[in-house]
Amino acid sequence: MWIELTAIVIGFALLVWGADRFVMGAAGTARNLGVSPLLIGLTIVGFGTSAPEMLVSAVAALQGNPGLAVGNAIGSNITNIGLILGITALVVPLDIHSSMVRRELPLLLATVAAAYLLLHDGILGLGDGLLLLGGLAVLLGWVVHIGLSSRDKDPIAAEYEAEIRLDLGLGQSLFWLLAGILVLIASSRLLVWGATGVAQHFGVSDLVIGLTIVALGTSLPELAASVVSALKNEPDIAIGNVVGSNMFNLLAVLGLPGVIHPAPVDPEVLSRDFPVMAAMTLALLLMAWGLRGRGRINRPEALLLLAGYIGYQTLLYFTALQ
Numbered sequence: 001m002w003i004e005l006t007a008i009v010i011g012f013a014l015l016v017w018g019a020d021r022f023v024m025g026a027a028g029t030a031r032n033l034g035v036s037p038l039l040i041g042l043t044i045v046g047f048g049t050s051a052p053e054m055l056v057s058a059v060a061a062l063q064g065n066p067g068l069a070v071g072n073a074i075g076s077n078i079t080n081i082g083l084i085l086g087i088t089a090l091v092v093p094l095d096i097h098s099s100m101v102r103r104e105l106p107l108l109l110a111t112v113a114a115a116y117l118l119l120h121d122g123i124l125g126l127g128d129g130l131l132l133l134g135g136l137a138v139l140l141g142w143v144v145h146i147g148l149s150s151r152d153k154d155p156i157a158a159e160y161e162a163e164i165r166l167d168l169g170l171g172q173s174l175f176w177l178l179a180g181i182l183v184l185i186a187s188s189r190l191l192v193w194g195a196t197g198v199a200q201h202f203g204v205s206d207l208v209i210g211l212t213i214v215a216l217g218t219s220l221p222e223l224a225a226s227v228v229s230a231l232k233n234e235p236d237i238a239i240g241n242v243v244g245s246n247m248f249n250l251l252a253v254l255g256l257p258g259v260i261h262p263a264p265v266d267p268e269v270l271s272r273d274f275p276v277m278a279a280m281t282l283a284l285l286l287m288a289w290g291l292r293g294r295g296r297i298n299r300p301e302a303l304l305l306l307a308g309y310i311g312y313q314t315l316l317y318f319t320a321l322q
Helices: 002-032 037-062 064-089 099-119 125-152 155-163 170-202 206-218 220-231 233-254 257-260 267-289 299-322
Strands: none
Touching: 002 037, 002 155, 002 170, 002 206, 002 220, 002 267, 037 125, 037 170, 037 206, 037 220, 037 233, 037 257, 064 170, 064 206, 064 233, 064 257, 064 267, 064 299, 099 125, 099 233, 099 257, 099 267, 125 233, 155 257, 170 206, 206 220, 206 267, 206 299, 220 233, 233 267, 267 299
8 A cells, every 4th residue: 555655645746746837838838929928827827727637537537437536626626715725815814806806706606506417417427528628618718708808907917927937938838838748647647546546445435535635636736826826915816726726627627537437426426525615615705705895815714714624524534434
C-alpha cells in the first residue's frame, strides 16, 4: 500500500505543477495572440485550474472507475467552497465587487439543479454526458460574450491584467503549455492508479475516495490561486476562480465519464452528496450577493463554510466505516 500512497503524493505534486505551467503557457500564448486579459482570465484560467479534475475524471472513466470520476467532480465542488473559500476568507475577508461573479453564481446554482435532474434516474449515461458537455460549450460562448461586452468595465478585468505575465514570448508560452499538458496526463494516471489501490486496500468505494482524497488533491491549484489572489487584494479573482472551476466540474468533469464509460450512479450521490453541494452553493450565493448591502465573505462566514466541509467529511468517514 505504501507504493500506492507514494503514487498519490507524487501525483498530487505533479498535478499542481502541471496545472500551473499549463495556465502560464496558455495565458502567455493567448496574450501573444492579442486576446484580452479578461477573456484569458474567464476562460483559460478557469479551464486550467479545472484541468486536474478533468484529466483525473477521464483517466478514471477509461480505466473503468466511473465512481471515482463522479466523486471527484462533486467532491471538488464541495472542497472548493467549504475548504478553499473558507480558508481564503479566514486569511483575508473577501469583498465582492465584480458584477460578473454575481451573475455567474445563480447560473452555477442552476447548473447544480440541471445536473441533479440528469442523474435523478440513477444513471450517468451517454446522453447525460453529451448534454453536460453541450452545456459547457454554451457556457464558454456566454462567458466570451460577456467578456467582450464588459471589456474593462468590470473590476475583475484589472485584477486579471495584473496577474498575466508579460515576459513570456510565444515560443516559451507554447513550451510551457505542452509541458503542462504532458505532466497533467502522466500525473493523472499515477494518481488514479494510487487512489484505486488505496480504495481496494481499505475496502472503501471508489466514490468515497473520489469525494475525499482525490477531490482534495485536484483542488490544490484552486487553493493556491485563491489564497494568493486574496493576499494580493484581488478578491474577485479568488471567488471567480472557485465559481468558474465549479462550473467546469459539473459540466466537463461530470460529463466526461458519461461519454467515456456510462454507468449507474451510487444512490448516495443523489441523497447525500448533491444536497450538500447544493446547500454550499446556495450559501455562497447569499454571501456573495449580500442580504443587507455589499456582498462579503467575512471570517464568521468563512468558519461556517469550513464547519460545513468538516461536517461533510465526518459524515463520509462514518459512512465508510459502515
